[in-house]
Amino acid sequence: xxxMNDGHEHGAAACTCETDTxxxxxxxxxxxxxxxxxxxxxHAGAAMITADYGVQGMTCSHCVSSVTEELSQxxxxxGVSVDLVAGGIxxxxxxxxxxxxxxxxxxxxxxxxxxxxxLPR
Numbered sequence: 001x002x003x004m005n006d007g008h009e010h011g012a013a014a015c016t017c018e019t020d021t022x023x024x025x026x027x028x029x030x031x032x033x034x035x036x037x038x039x040x041x042x043h044a045g046a047a048m049i050t051a052d053y054g055v056q057g058m059t060c061s062h063c064v065s066s067v068t069e070e071l072s073q074x075x076x077x078x079g080v081s082v083d084l085v086a087g088g089i090x091x092x093x094x095x096x097x098x099x100x101x102x103x104x105x106x107x108x109x110x111x112x113x114x115x116x117x118x119l120p121r
Contacts, residue, residue, distance in 0.1 A: 048096065049095070049097070049098065051094050051105075052091055052119060054092075054117040054118055054119040054120075055067060055082075055117060056088075056116075058114055059086045063113075064090075067082060068080045068082060071094055071109070076097040076098045077096045078097060079095040080092065089118070
């Protein structure tokens with residue numbers, strides 16, 4: 001059974017990555033990992049940005065579906081995948097056309113009934 005709590009606290013920092021190279025970069029901000037694909041990468045068309053978030057409290061496939069559905073509704077999101085760690089911190093990977101606002105991501109995860117958490121290193 002899923003546990004939905006109100007009054008969640010979220011602590012993710014904004015990513016302000018800038019580069020003039022045509023390569024993929026990965027780094028971490030506030031428990032969230034970013035992987036940026038820049039112009040000239042092997043992807044056809046627009047470059048995709050991948051960001052990993054830690055989500056606390058998911059225990060089942062229904063939890064995964066709820067988080068996936070809420071995040072998929074954010075503008076620019078093209079894919080969501082979840083590495084479920086039942087009762088622990090699950091890794092949620094979001095592929096988007098543009099950088100996502102951390103407050104919007106936190107709100108979507110909160111709407112699904114879960115909390116952002118720092119990813120284990």
